[in-house]
Amino acid sequence: MRAQFLPYNLPDLGEDEEAAVLETLRSHWISRGPQTDLFEQDLSAYLQGATVVALSSCTAGMHLALLALGIGPGDEVITTPYTFAASVNVIIHAGATPVLVDVEEDTANINMAQVEDALTERTKAILPVHYSGHPVDLSALNRLRDTYHLPIIEDAAHALASTYDGKKVGTFGNLTSFSFYATKNLTTGEGGALVVPDEDLAQKIRVLSLHGMSHHAWNRYGESGSWVYSVEAAGFKYNMTDIQASLGRVQLAKLTRMQAKRRWIAEQFHQAFRDLPVILPAQRTGVEHAWHLYPLRLQLSALRISRAEFVEALKARNIGASVHFIPIHWHPYYQERFHWQPGQFPVAERYFNGEVSLPLYPSMSEQDVDDVIAAVREILLSHLK
Numbered sequence: 001m002r003a004q005f006l007p008y009n010l011p012d013l014g015e016d017e018e019a020a021v022l023e024t025l026r027s028h029w030i031s032r033g034p035q036t037d038l039f040e041q042d043l044s045a046y047l048q049g050a051t052v053v054a055l056s057s058c059t060a061g062m063h064l065a066l067l068a069l070g071i072g073p074g075d076e077v078i079t080t081p082y083t084f085a086a087s088v089n090v091i092i093h094a095g096a097t098p099v100l101v102d103v104e105e106d107t108a109n110i111n112m113a114q115v116e117d118a119l120t121e122r123t124k125a126i127l128p129v130h131y132s133g134h135p136v137d138l139s140a141l142n143r144l145r146d147t148y149h150l151p152i153i154e155d156a157a158h159a160l161a162s163t164y165d166g167k168k169v170g171t172f173g174n175l176t177s178f179s180f181y182a183t184k185n186l187t188t189g190e191g192g193a194l195v196v197p198d199e200d201l202a203q204k205i206r207v208l209s210l211h212g213m214s215h216h217a218w219n220r221y222g223e224s225g226s227w228v229y230s231v232e233a234a235g236f237k238y239n240m241t242d243i244q245a246s247l248g249r250v251q252l253a254k255l256t257r258m259q260a261k262r263r264w265i266a267e268q269f270h271q272a273f274r275d276l277p278v279i280l281p282a283q284r285t286g287v288e289h290a291w292h293l294y295p296l297r298l299q300l301s302a303l304r305i306s307r308a309e310f311v312e313a314l315k316a317r318n319i320g321a322s323v324h325f326i327p328i329h330w331h332p333y334y335q336e337r338f339h340w341q342p343g344q345f346p347v348a349e350r351y352f353n354g355e356v357s358l359p360l361y362p363s364m365s366e367q368d369v370d371d372v373i374a375a376v377r378e379i380l381l382s383h384l385k
């Protein structure tokens with residue numbers, strides 16, 4: 001057994017990140033400034049020239065997207081029960097009503113056919129999640145967008161580097177929110193970026209992200225800045241800082257390398273778990289998975305161990321694991337407020353019941369990968385029915 005605990009997730013940070021942050025600290029420009037501009041440009045180049053607004057989080061990006069689209073009380077936004085709380089909370093914060101639609105069996109992404117059935121006069125947007133880094137069915141999604149003239153806000157917290165039909169998520173003409181939280185494929189500690197397909201909307205979002213102050217107010221203390229600013233909206237404090245951005249620029253420069261390592265680990269897992277009573281994560285043809293998560297699903301009917309016991313058994317072998325996600329409609333707050341009940345979205349629940357997210361991140365050594373494989377095999381093979 002391994003001597004040291006292998007955490008479920010660790011950021012891949014090295015001397016280059018340290019040097020970049022130190023340089024920013026020494027520049028004395030530590031909040032939003034030139035590094036944030038450069039990070040936006042780098043991200044834009046990575047996303048085929050898309051307009052990018054760097055923000056404090058993915059959650060902030062989705063919230064501002066809804067507000068900038070004018071979505072509020074009386075409006076419905078369709079999203080998935082198989083996501084993190086943030087995707088639903090932002091709809092509530094905007095004053096709108098979340099409407100949940102069940103997911104697909106293989107990807108756990110929102111089921112586009114059922115989305116069409118859930119549309120009403122009050123539907124004002126669709127907010128899908130690229131679960132685990134497997135892109136949603138973007139051609140079906142954009143067909144709905146174009147047929148019903150509905151804006152799309154993609155929760156792409158897991159999907160930086162995901163591709164669909166050879167194109168990166170974030171380049172499909174929708175508002176797309178990425179997360180740079182500590183666990184995500186690219187991290188700035190905390191942070192996010194919103195892709196905005198329309199320059200006027202991007203301008204609105206920039207203003208809303210910094211107290212509602214007129215554009216470039218962030219520069220009011222700089223040499224070329226001015227003390228004059230005007231408040232154009234009751235905005236938020238959702239900007240990125242230069243400390244985060246300088247870290248993000250180093251991470252983005254090594255993203256391709258980090259993604260190759262994630263793909264390699266996923267491939268080792270596929271090979272090693274093929275003969276076990278599990279369902280391996282799907283990867284449909286024509287997509288590139290970002291492998292933010294490796295969602296293994298236990299076939300509990302073939303096992304004498306519960307999912308919780310399996311996670312504990314991994315821990316006893318010094319391997320961390322997690323579960324993504326406890327379905328939205330299982331949480332007490334949403335149940336009380338929206339009268340959602342367990343049983344209402346059976347596909348999401350079925351997926352959740354067997355799901356375990358294994359450690360998968362670029363700083364894992366080959367030995368770490370082998371240890372995860374050995375532990376999973378040993379536990380499952382000793383608990384066959």
Ligand SMILES: *Cc1c(COP(=O)(O)O)cnc(C)c1O
Nearest residue numbers: 057058059084086157179180181
């Ligand atoms: C991490 C995550 C978020 C939130 O990202 P932040 O940058 O922390 O706001 C939103 N949605 C999903 C699916 C996530 O996993």
